[in-house]
Amino acid sequence: MRSITVKAPVNIAVIKYWGKRDENLIIPLNDSISGTLSIDDMCAHTSVASSPQFTSDRMWLNGEEVDISANKRLVNCLKQIRSESTHDWTHHSLHICSRNNFPTAAGLASSAAGYACLMYSLATLYGIESPERISSLARIGSGSACRSVYGGFVQWLKGTDSQTSVARQIVDETYWPEMRVLVLVVRDTQKDTSSTAGMQLTVATSALMKHRVEVVVPARVEAMVKAIKDRDFHSFAEITMKDSNGFHAVCEDTYPPLQYMNDTSRSVRRFCHQYNEYYGANRVAYTFDAGPNACLYLLDRDVAPVVKLLLRYQTGLEVKGQAVDVNGVELESGLTARFDDKPCIGSDSLRYIISTRVGSGPQVLTDEHQCLLDGQGLPK
Amino acid sequence: MRSITVKAPVNIAVIKYWGKRDENLIIPLNDSISGTLSIDDMCAHTSVASSPQFTSDRMWLNGEEVDISANKRLVNCLKQIRSESTHDWTHHSLHICSRNNFPTAAGLASSAAGYACLMYSLATLYGIESPERISSLARIGSGSACRSVYGGFVQWLKGTDSQTSVARQIVDETYWPEMRVLVLVVRDTQKDTSSTAGMQLTVATSALMKHRVEVVVPARVEAMVKAIKDRDFHSFAEITMKDSNGFHAVCEDTYPPLQYMNDTSRSVRRFCHQYNEYYGANRVAYTFDAGPNACLYLLDRDVAPVVKLLLRYQTGLEVKGQAVDVNGVELESGLTARFDDKPCIGSDSLRYIISTRVGSGPQVLTDEHQCLLDGQGLPK
Known part of the structure; x- marks a missing residue:
């Protein structure tokens, strides 16, 4: 064997x-x-x-x-x-x-x-x-x-x-070692259309899809490669957010429309724009796939502040993955005032956060303990 | 005076x-x-x-x-x-x-x-x-x-x-006398961006807007004029729904995105598609402006059934405007079964309904009692 x-x-x-x-x-x-x-x-x-x-x-x-x-x-x-x-x-x-x-x-x-x-x-x-x-x-x-x-x-x-x-x-x-990701898992009841069926319907019915595919995305791809190579987070974030929104725009333009984001997803989006507006530059970027969960790309300096801000809305929110030390973080009073003035996220709308980072490709495991099959080739 | x-x-x-x-x-x-x-x-x-x-x-x-x-x-x-x-x-x-x-x-x-x-x-x-x-x-x-x-x-x-x-x-x-409108007023907390500011932002930032304006809408205008002149409700409804979704698609594509519809708005949209799917043809069309309220266009035969279906989700929902007699309506069991299987609308998500119809242009009122100013030209 x-x-x-x-x-x-x-x-x-x-x-x-x-x-x-x-x-x-x-x-x-x-x-x-x-x-x-x-x-x-x-x-x-x-x-x-x-x-x-x-x-x-x-x-x-x-x-x-x-x-x-x-x-x-x-x-x-x-x-x-x-x-x-x-x-x-x-x-x-x-x-x-x-x-x-x-x-x-x-x-x-x-x-x-x-x-x-x-x-x-x-x-x-x-x-x-x-x-x-x-x-x-x-x-x-x-x-x-x-x-x-x-x-x-x-x-x-x-x-x-x-x-x-x-x-x-x-x-x-290793190229952009500060890059981090927070996955915000959102409470949801609505069953989503599978992405295979959804994208077929978009191609068949959206009047805007052809323009996205032929004109909008090629320009974004080029700009995104440059932003990544330049480690230009502000541009990286802008393109990421715009393309997520552009993707959900063609979902909205599909007939019947595809509804992947919900009100909580949209509140996370507002949260990110509010954070960026406070700093006058993009410090966190959201992106949404064919479902309501948010993935936030951000640099290491912003992980603990963003998590601490989220905890202000939803105390006890669990963080899985990489530990985030929010105790050492002092949020600027102007920032918290802005978020207190315009609260974004409902108090029980997130399930948990996964804190992670950009990492390596597939790894071959040589340790026999990691093999999922036994000597007979059956599951351990 | x-x-x-x-x-x-x-x-x-x-x-x-x-x-x-x-x-x-x-x-x-x-x-x-x-x-x-x-x-x-x-x-x-x-x-x-x-x-x-x-x-x-x-x-x-x-x-x-x-x-x-x-x-x-x-x-x-x-x-x-x-x-x-x-x-x-x-x-x-x-x-x-x-x-x-x-x-x-x-x-x-x-x-x-x-x-x-x-x-x-x-x-x-x-x-x-x-x-x-x-x-x-x-x-x-x-x-x-x-x-x-x-x-x-x-x-x-x-x-x-x-x-x-x-x-x-x-x-x-008088041309299409069966045409009716139901305005579904939706509960909402979020303050919307004004349409003046919103449309400026869309024009300035949406990558899809130019295509909507130059290619998509002109074709829809032509088809809509024909559908109205032909009193072709199925086509009228399809174009109405597609253009509402296309408009909200460019709002979604705006940077930062404009959020006018909420989860209740989207649930009304699903409700309409479900109703139409049951009949295998469009019998009700939704359209949403720069806010969460739904306007439904439908023919007179469908007003009472649609209201009765909505009342199944939200008992006691008030209907203003033209009276709607739901007592005389027997909903088909296949229809209610479909809606029981896939409930769309939350039980307290609508404020009320206004039932109305397509009507005339401005009317000059000659009855002196209708004048809002008194003999001195001051408000009565």
């Missing part, structure tokens, strides 16, 4: 992927850019094993066996990666065990980390070393997974076919 | 006005279309009087005297209309008394009805008879007021200057 165990990260887009030009190959209508989040705080964790003794491909996800044949994309991925390897064991059956190491119900896109982790594991097992090939293979599983195969900040080039639609690293995780 | 008393209607746009190309003359970036609401249920009510005995222009609005000189647009309007009349009494001082006859805090644009009423009164007093001139004069007071000088469905032609930027009637109020 040969086995490989990998941890792979979540990524949070600052220029959004929304809309495919090829549904089967998952070729997007525009480039997108994301930050990769540290696997210390959130990750997918996958072990793959192949053995001539295994009688069929089997998979366990978060503790439960799943029917691989029922998942067309998964079948596709396995077929494709096997076709690209020349090793003997490529044709042996596989056992796959995977779990997501982040709080349940966080509403964070688990499929990106999951497929990146799976395809990175299999690529390692099968001797496929080209990061571009791994990125392309992950893309077939879940579009934005192609960005989770790199750390730091990552651009998914839309490309024209399966070979050219791949991610590449803009800068690695 | 010469006096004139007029009632003028509110109008609700189905193709939205948002964005000026000339701030002073109020020349809009695109054509817009609205339905005029019956003055029986909501109206502005204005008396104007001129007399050589009056020593200065004075105005009372909703019971309180206002300082005319502090309102630049009002000063502009008075100056402009006086310059267009040749009567002797044009140079006499004016007394103006005006009030809005609709529920306070309805959050409905009172300025459109108010300026239409004022300029229609003064035009009558000064012998200006051209509807196009009256429309243009009302426009200088408040852009969308130019549409309230006609009944039925009305198009504001953007034009290129003050003479050509005027409204014209598409069809009068």
